[in-house]
Amino acid sequence: MFGLFLLTGYGSMNEFLNKRGRSDTDLCGCGRVENVWHIVFECGLYDEERKSCEWPGWIGEEEKRFERLLKSKEMYERLMRFVERVFKKRRRMREGVKE
Numbered sequence: 623m624f625g626l627f628l629l630t631g632y633g634s635m636n637e638f639l640n641k642r643g644r645s646d647t648d649l650c651g652c653g654r655v656e657n658v659w660h661i662v663f664e665c666g667l668y669d670e671e672r673k674s675c676e677w678p679g680w681i682g683e684e685e686k687r688f689e690r691l692l693k694s695k696e697m698y699e700r701l702m703r704f705v706e707r708v709f710k711k712r713r714r715m716r717e718g719v720k721e
């Protein structure tokens with residue numbers, strides 16, 4: 623769960639913020655509920671980042687498979703690169719800066 627811990631450490635998912643009254647929506651920019659799983663595996667807004675980091679995207683429904691994946695150092699590093707790019711992009715989107 624270390625990877626997930628890192629991800630949630632950013633604390634900026636709308637699902638999380640919305641439950642705490644810090645965001646008026648729990649949705650992602652693509653219209654689905656925004657949480658760690660959605661961003662790491664599903665969201666089309668980050669396809670480009672996923673591709674450039676060779677992160678595989680959706681790998682199955684069980685958390686266990688995710689944990690197994692992260693036992694590989696290589697995959698873990700890919701995920702961390704992906705996450706870094708995603709959060710940079712999110713910050714830019716939030717500030718309304720065009721890429």
Ligand SMILES: [Zn+2]
Pocket residue numbers: 650651652653654660664665666667
């Ligand atoms: Zn999305």
